[in-house]
Amino acid sequence: xxxxxxxxxxxxxxxxxxRLETWRLSPFNRWSFQNVGELVPSVHVAAxxxxxxxxxxxxxxxxxKVSFAGGSETVxxxxxxxxxxxxxxxxxxxxxxDWSAPHMPFGARHIIFSISKSVTxxxxxxxxxxxxxxxxxxxxxxxxxxxxxxxxDASVRNVLDMTVSLDFEEAYLDPQSAFARYRRSxxxxxxxxxxxxxxxxxxxxxLAEPHGQTYRYRSPNSDMLGILVERASGKRVSQxxxxxxxLPLGAASEISVTVDMEGTARTAGxxxxxxxxxxxIGEMMRQGGTANGRRIVPExxxxxxxxxxxxxxxxxxxxxxxxxxxxxxxxxxxxxGHDSGAFCGIGIHGQWLYVNPKTExxxxxxSSQPEPVDDRLDLDLVSFFEALSTMV
Amino acid sequence: xxxxxxxxxxxxxxxxxxRLETWRLSPFNRWSFQNVGELVPSVHVAAxxxxxxxxxxxxxxxxxKVSFAGGSETVxxxxxxxxxxxxxxxxxxxxxxDWSAPHMPFGARHIIFSISKSVTxxxxxxxxxxxxxxxxxxxxxxxxxxxxxxxxDASVRNVLDMTVSLDFEEAYLDPQSAFARYRRSxxxxxxxxxxxxxxxxxxxxxLAEPHGQTYRYRSPNSDMLGILVERASGKRVSQxxxxxxxLPLGAASEISVTVDMEGTARTAGxxxxxxxxxxxIGEMMRQGGTANGRRIVPExxxxxxxxxxxxxxxxxxxxxxxxxxxxxxxxxxxxxGHDSGAFCGIGIHGQWLYVNPKTExxxxxxSSQPEPVDDRLDLDLVSFFEALSTMV
Numbered sequence: 099x100x101x102x103x104x105x106x107x108x109x110x111x112x113x114x115x116x117r118l119e120t121w122r123l124s125p126f127n128r129w130s131f132q133n134v135g136e137l138v139p140s141v142h143v144a145a146x147x148x149x150x151x152x153x154x155x156x157x158x159x160x161x162x163k164v165s166f167a168g169g170s171e172t173v174x175x176x177x178x179x180x181x182x183x184x185x186x187x188x189x190x191x192x193x194x195x196d197w198s199a200p201h202m203p204f205g206a207r208h209i210i211f212s213i214s215k216s217v218t219x220x221x222x223x224x225x226x227x228x229x230x231x232x233x234x235x236x237x238x239x240x241x242x243x244x245x246x247x248x249x250x251d252a253s254v255r256n257v258l259d260m261t262v263s264l265d266f267e268e269a270y271l272d273p274q275s276a277f278a279r280y281r282r283s284x285x286x287x288x289x290x291x292x293x294x295x296x297x298x299x300x301x302x303x304x305l306a307e308p309h310g311q312t313y314r315y316r317s318p319n320s321d322m323l324g325i326l327v328e329r330a331s332g333k334r335v336s337q338x339x340x341x342x343x344x345l346p347l348g349a350a351s352e353i354s355v356t357v358d359m360e361g362t363a364r365t366a367g368x369x370x371x372x373x374x375x376x377x378x379i380g381e382m383m384r385q386g387g388t389a390n391g392r393r394i395v396p397e398x399x400x401x402x403x404x405x406x407x408x409x410x411x412x413x414x415x416x417x418x419x420x421x422x423x424x425x426x427x428x429x430x431x432x433x434x435g436h437d438s439g440a441f442c443g444i445g446i447h448g449q450w451l452y453v454n455p456k457t458e459x460x461x462x463x464x465s466s467q468p469e470p471v472d473d474r475l476d477l478d479l480v481s482f483f484e485a486l487s488t489m490v
Numbered sequence: 491x492x493x494x495x496x497x498x499x500x501x502x503x504x505x506x507x508x509r510l511e512t513w514r515l516s517p518f519n520r521w522s523f524q525n526v527g528e529l530v531p532s533v534h535v536a537a538x539x540x541x542x543x544x545x546x547x548x549x550x551x552x553x554x555k556v557s558f559a560g561g562s563e564t565v566x567x568x569x570x571x572x573x574x575x576x577x578x579x580x581x582x583x584x585x586x587x588d589w590s591a592p593h594m595p596f597g598a599r600h601i602i603f604s605i606s607k608s609v610t611x612x613x614x615x616x617x618x619x620x621x622x623x624x625x626x627x628x629x630x631x632x633x634x635x636x637x638x639x640x641x642x643d644a645s646v647r648n649v650l651d652m653t654v655s656l657d658f659e660e661a662y663l664d665p666q667s668a669f670a671r672y673r674r675s676x677x678x679x680x681x682x683x684x685x686x687x688x689x690x691x692x693x694x695x696x697l698a699e700p701h702g703q704t705y706r707y708r709s710p711n712s713d714m715l716g717i718l719v720e721r722a723s724g725k726r727v728s729q730x731x732x733x734x735x736x737l738p739l740g741a742a743s744e745i746s747v748t749v750d751m752e753g754t755a756r757t758a759g760x761x762x763x764x765x766x767x768x769x770x771i772g773e774m775m776r777q778g779g780t781a782n783g784r785r786i787v788p789e790x791x792x793x794x795x796x797x798x799x800x801x802x803x804x805x806x807x808x809x810x811x812x813x814x815x816x817x818x819x820x821x822x823x824x825x826x827g828h829d830s831g832a833f834c835g836i837g838i839h840g841q842w843l844y845v846n847p848k849t850e851x852x853x854x855x856x857s858s859q860p861e862p863v864d865d866r867l868d869l870d871l872v873s874f875f876e877a878l879s880t881m882v
Contacts, residue, residue, distance in 0.1 A: 103724045113726060114752035118683065133533070136749050141528050147541075291510065291680050332495045334505060357528050360506035 109201060118288045124181075124468035127447065128199075131183065131466050132206045134370050138285050138356040141336040141363065143344050150350035150374060153204035156187065156195030164485045166478050173489075176482055180448055180475060181467045183208055186373040187490055188381055188460040194490045196373065207351060207370040208464040211445025214355070214369035215320040217343070217379065218335070219258060219430035221327050223387075223399035224342045231330045233258055237322070240329040248304035254326060256309045257319045258429050261412050263305040264316045276302065280318060284364050285356065295321055295358040313409075313416030313427055317366040320430060324365030335363035347382060347389045349375045367445065373462040380453045380460035383431075383441070403429040404441040404453070421476055436484065446470040450479060454487035461486060501593060510680045516573075516860035519839060520591075523575065523858050524598045526762050530677050530748040533728040533755065535736050542742035542766060545596035548579065548587030556877045558870050565881075568874055572840055572867060573859045575600055578765040579882055580773055580852040586882045588765065599743060599762040600856040603837025606747070606761035607712040609735070609771065610727070611650060611822035613719050615779075615791040616734045623722040625650055629714070632721040640696035646718060648701045649711045650821050653804050655697040656708045668694065672710060676756050677748065687713055687750040705801075705808030705819055709758040712822060716757030727755035739774060739781045741767045759837065765854045772845045772852035775823075775833070795821040796833040796845070813868055828876065838862040842871060846879035853878060 105113045109129050121130040121137050130137060160174035177185065183202040187194040198204050210217075225231035232239070237249040237257060244250060248264050249257070256262045269275040276298075281287035283298040299322050324335050331338060336355060344353055353375065356368030382388065383404060387395040401407075408428030413419055416427075424435025434440040443451040448465025461483055467475065497505045501521050513522040513529050522529060552566035569577065575594040579586040590596050602609075617623035624631070629641040629649060636642060640656050641649070648654045661667040668690075673679035675690040691714050716727050723730060728747060736745055745767065748760030774780065775796060779787040793799075800820030805811055808819075816827025826832040830848040835841075840857025853875055859867065 101724070103720075103726075104729060105726060114686070114754075116753065117751055135527060136531050136533050136753055139528050139531055141525070142534075149539075149541075288683050294506070296506075328495075332493070334495075334497060337496060359509055361508065361528055362506075 118286070122447070122470070124466065127466040127468075128183065128201045131209045131447070131464070132202060132370075134209050134356060134368070135354055138364075138368070140354045140356045140368070140370075141334075141361070142352050142354045143336050143340045145351050146345050146348045148348070148350060150205055150372065151193075153196045153198065154193055156185075156197050159195065159490065160197070162489060164482055164489075166481050168478075173486065176478070180463075180479060180482075181465045182448070182463060183466050184373040184462075184464045186377040186462045187486070188377050189490050190458045191381055191385070194459075202464075205351065205372060207354065207372050208449075209368070209370045209445075210376060210443075210449045210451075210464065211367045211447060212317065212320070213376070213443035213445045213449050213451050214365055214367050215317075215323070215430040216443035216451070217339075217369055218320060218323050218327065218365040219403070220343060220379070220383075220395055221335070221338045222254075222258065222323060223395045223403065223429065225327055225330055225338075226399060227396040231327065237326065240326050241322075244300060247300045248302045249299075249322065250304075252304075252309045257323055257326065259408060259412070260313050260315050260319055260416075260427055260430075261310045261409070262314065262316065262319050263307045263309045263312070264314060264319065265303050265305045266316050266318060283358060284321075284368070285358055286364070286368075291359050294360045295362045295364070296325060296360070299325070310409075311412060311415065313412045313418070315416065315418065320366035321362075321364065323430070324363050334361070335365055343379075343394065346392055346394050347375075347378055349378060351375055373464055376451055376462035376464070377460050380451045380462060384453050384455060384458065384460055399429075403431050404433060404455075405439065408433060420473065421480065434480070438484065438487070440484065440487070442483075444476075448472075448475075448479070450483065452483040452487070454484070457487045459487035459490060510678070514839070514862070516858065519858040519860075520575065520593045523601045523839070523856070524594060524762075526601050526748060526760070527746055530756075530760070532746045532748045532760070532762075533726075533753070534744050534746045535728050535732045537743050538737045538740045540740070540742060542597055542764065543585075545588045545590065546585055548577075548589050551587065551882065552589070554881060556874055556881075558873050560870075565878065568870070572855075572871060572874075573857045574840070574855060575858050576765040576854075576856045578769040578854045579878070580769050581882050582850045583773055583777070586851075594856075597743065597764060599746065599764050600841075601760070601762045601837075602768060602835075602841045602843075602856065603759045603839060604709065604712070605768070605835035605837045605841050605843050606757055606759050607709075607715070607822040608835035608843070609731075609761055610712060610715050610719065610757040611795070612735060612771070612775075612787055613727070613730045614646075614650065614715060615787040615795065615821065617719055617722055617730075618791060619788040623719065629718065632718050633714075636692060639692045640694045641691075641714065642696075644696075644701045649715055649718065651800060651804070652705050652707050652711055652808075652819055652822075653702045653801070654706065654708065654711050655699045655701045655704070656706060656711065657695050657697045658708050658710060675750060676713075676760070677750055678756070678760075683751050686752045687754045687756070688717060688752070691717070702801075703804060703807065705804045705810070707808065707810065712758035713754075713756065715822070716755050726753070727757055735771075735786065738784055738786050739767075739770055741770060743767055765856055768843050768854035768856070769852050772843045772854060776845050776847060776850065776852055791821075795823050796825060796847075797831065800825060812865065813872065826872070830876065830879070832876065832879070834875075836868075840864075840867075840871070842875065844875040844879070846876070849879045851879035851882060 408426030800818030
């Protein structure tokens with residue numbers, strides 16, 4: 099056999115070029131984001147019985163025009179410009195349609211990055227409803243060994259709302275920085291296996307500013323949330339996901355989560371699922387916490403999370419107010435502050451779960467954008483979701 | 491939450507105690523052997539549509555007596571003594587029953603270690619039938635860069651039959667030994683990620699003895715076989731497994747295979763599957779290469795593999811003749827040389843796929859024996875399988 103392999107023909111690069119050093123770079127992420135378990139050890143949670151249905155075309159929707167700040171563009175063109183891998187749209191709980199890039203087979207799972215935070219928060223809400231989890235407790239109530247860390251005087255609420263006054267910056271170039279140690283501890287970058295994620299988190303220190311004042315988006319908080327729900331319940335995140343979310347939701351495919359050297363789930367970003375199952379989560383939230391006629395998470399928790407809770411002042415002091423000028427962040431979900439009442443989960447490289455309560459539309463979009471963060475594209479994405487949710 | 495976690499209550503140890511340093515040790519292997527993907531990055535291959543049926547009790551079989559060299563014992567007692575995790579028995583292609591240890595839920599997948607070699611050889615047989623793979627070719631026909639290694643003048647046949655004159659010993663204590671580098675290159679031990687499995691294999695050197703004379707069980711040969719079938723077909727092992735074996739076989743659950751830092755499958759030992767699916771492979775071999783009325787691998791290849799091929803002399807010169815005094819090893823399968831015509835695949839820590847053509851019985855046994863190799867227990871295991879295959 100000489101010449102290109104089947105893999106090279108399909109993806110344009112060799113499998114061996116996708117490693118821990120390269121997997122989040124373009125073009126490798128067009129494959130790796132659907133195959134994270136080949137790069138990072140992962141726990142798999144089985145689907146509910148039944149399996150997934152067939153793909154449904156979105157039809158002529160692709161040819162319809164959407165207006166952006168810079169002009170108008172067809173839906174199909176924008177999906178490509180925003181490096182979409184997979185898309186599912188629901189309206190009123192019914193499937194509108196799916197779209198998949200040629201490199202993403204329908205039914206494939208895809209990493210959702212920081213929407214994992216929003217999913218983990220649902221577990222926290224469920225445990226809160228069961229009386230097992232108190233968002234107003236100090237972190238040290240559940241994790242006594244956090245007493246020497248930034249979390250020593252932080253509340254669970256600070257963790258849930260990203261208002262921990264955490265001294266942590268994304269310093270890409272210093273291999274001894276906390277950021278580099280963080281990446282290694284999650285096994286997402288080369289060189290991991292000597293410091294666990296939990297051990298790393300407990301070394302983080304705080305800023306002088308009191309907790310609770312400023313929205314500071316720091317992913318380690320959301321890994322801490324995973325440990326908090328494990329401590330509160332005595333169950334692993336994977337077990338909680340299975341029993342309390344995945345099976346009741348009727349998820350049609352597996353969910354997987356990357357784990358560290360001692361099995362701690364990367365709840366800040368390591369979950370992979372299908373666009374359909376992500377949309378099912380959005381629909382459950384739109385329904386106020388029910389799915390298939392069954393309550394999954396308390397309605398009051400959902401209302402607080404997507405509509406009434408969170409601090410507008412803390413959000414204004416943060417760095418993401420440009421995206422949602424009237425927004426808030428509550429329990430790892432974004433409230434857009436739009437008249438539509440839209441709320442969403444967002445992950446780097448273009449992962450979105452957008453829910454528009456007014457039009458009853460849920461949009462799950464998974465992507466392989468080359469840049470982890472792209473502020474200008476994010477503004478277009480929000481315009482796109484608002485428009486799309488009135489078009490279908 | 492204080493006290494034991496759900497995991498600790500179920501398994502008797504904490505999840506965080508199971509790491510790359512410990513996962514193959516008892517008691518951790520009672521969990522890790524069913525959850526290898528949480529320790530080592532793995533590729534997953536989907537089941538055929540349909541799903542697995544319900545478990546079926548083996549009934550009073552557990553109370554029946556089996557004779558060993560040291561006395562007689564009930565089936566149930568022996569299953570426990572040999573640290574069985576899961577067992578499935580077929581007769582005449584029909585399910586006799588299943589048995590599972592309390593720590594292995596029915597339907598769970600379990601690592602089969604070196605039975606992975608036997609499965610990979612089936613892929614080679616399939617490609618041979620398609621005219622894409624020549625067992626008599628030199629290894630360098632498919633892997634030209636092997637010209638400076640032990641494989642420079644070895645044939646594919648030598649690789650298939652473990653008669654490469656390979657200078658490789660299992661030296662547990664020297665971290666710079668080839669054995670230690672091998673373990674790291676597969677990502678099965680801590681410290682991997684700097685040398686790929688393929689790069690490691692190409693550094694191996696040969697002994698003075700000519701190839702083809704002595705059965706030398708050296709696992710790197712079987713990882714090399716995985717690379718050989720990939721080169722011959724232009725497809726990844728995972729794709730070959732899916733298209734040519736797993737779907738045609740009607741496998742009811744996923745198969746997974748651990749991969750190295752560049753995605754090379756650990757075909758020498760990294761596959762996990764359910765006992766039922768392993769039994770389906772045995773039944774396909776018993777049927778001469780067909781399943782569900784469909785040919786999977788040529789009948790002549792199966793006959794050569796399980797009955798007529800292989801060198802008795804090479805086997806006699808090897809170190810495993812004590813187990814099968816009249817045996818042979820062909821295409822990664824063991825011919826027992828018994829009057830029953832039994833053949834099998836064997837993996838460390840007690841993985842067995844035993845096929846008795848005379849009684850039409852197939853036995854898949856997955857275990858978590860504390861020791862990787864236990865010669866005395868192996869003798870009892872062979873007695874057990876021979877007896878069991880006449881009892882059901």
